[in-house]
Amino acid sequence: MLSILGSTWGVLTSCRASLYETGWLPCRNLERPVISIGALSVGGAGKTPTTALIASLLSEAGVQPAILSRGYRRKSKAALLVSHGDDRGPIVSVDQAGDEPFWLASVLPTVPVVVAKRREEAAHVALTAAAVTPDVFLLDDGFQHLRVARNANLLIVNPEKPFWEDALIPSGRLREASTAATRANGFLIIGADTETGMELHNRFPEHPWFELTRQTPCCWSLGQEIPRAWPTSENKGATETRLKGSAFAFAGIARPERFFEDLEADGVSLKGQCTFPDHHEFRPQDVTRVVKMAQKCGADTLVTTEKDAVRLPSKGLRLPLKVWGYRLQTSSPETLVSWLKELTGLSSLPDAA
Incomplete structure (x- = not known):
């Protein structure tokens, strides 16, 4: 069929x-x-x-x-x-x-x-x-x-x-x-x-x-301006380039498994992960759910993609949230x-x- x-x-x-x-x-x-x-x-x-x-x-x-x-x-x-x-x-x-x-x-x-x-x-x-x-x-x-x-x-x-x-x-x-x-x-x-x-x-x-x-991936806090000076091997101090501590990752993109794999390849200690449909419109209850899952896993930080970050509500984040991105x-x-x-x-x- x-x-x-x-x-x-x-x-x-x-x-x-x-x-x-x-x-x-x-x-x-x-x-x-x-x-x-x-x-x-x-x-x-x-x-x-x-x-x-x-x-x-x-x-x-x-x-x-x-x-x-x-x-x-x-x-x-x-x-x-x-x-x-x-x-x-x-x-x-x-x-x-x-x-x-x-x-x-x-x-x-x-x-x-x-x-x-x-x-x-x-x-x-x-x-x-x-x-x-x-x-x-x-x-x-x-x-x-x-x-x-x-x-x-x-x-x-x-x-x-x-x-x-x-x-x-x-x-x-x-x-x-x-x-x-x-x-x-x-x-x-x-x-x-x-x-x-x-x-x-x-x-x-x-x-x-x-x-x-x-290019070398980097991360920044939600609400911060997207870095214009992207880190390179010669310019590692341009922005925070590594996610420290343990993290809980979530994404609403077409292939979230690639995002999770990239985080682990970048040395991020993932305690858990959660997926949403591509282009998902995040609601406050979604954020609450993610925070509860992260806390249950013992994660220090939330991490998501650039594309997801622009769709996130600003309230309800009871954990630090990092945005992880890369450039071609x-x-x-x-x-x-x-x-x-x-x-x-x-x-x-x-x-x-």
């Missing part, structure tokens, strides 16, 4: 893609070049952190990006400017923006962030309402948003389960058949995995691939940016001073 459902879903998504490819369904051209960042798999692929990395690299290279997002599970309906890009960060609540756009606006205060169901509406808001004028649009989770034409179509690959080894939902985690990867013109592997890169080269010899790895990096930023500037026609823009 699951294979039948998956096959049916694969036919439907392939037909939809063909309608756009053949022009039966129109693709909208935005008023700026477009870079799409997405994945074939459902949640937990790392799309939003990757979007943050691409935006940061472009900004450092003198290119002004604006991020266009759907704003999944936001309570607002109309197209909405989340951040002007004028270094103030979010100007609306997380409920209005959605947790991922709100996080992007928080960690990238000089990049406009707009949410809308239709990305062309988001682009219009970015061009007419943001404090800075974008040179390029980034589509967060844009691989399946086929109604918008794009200059660069970046596909994230998980080396633990690459798309050619996965199956369509509900049997596997793929939103589309693996053949949809032919729409990509570049691949981003999250994790240092040369074997996956070589397999990509064999399958798509004309398309480049880039490895993205995690690439060993070849100049090559990646140069390639993106070439695809988008922005090579003539001067590099940042």
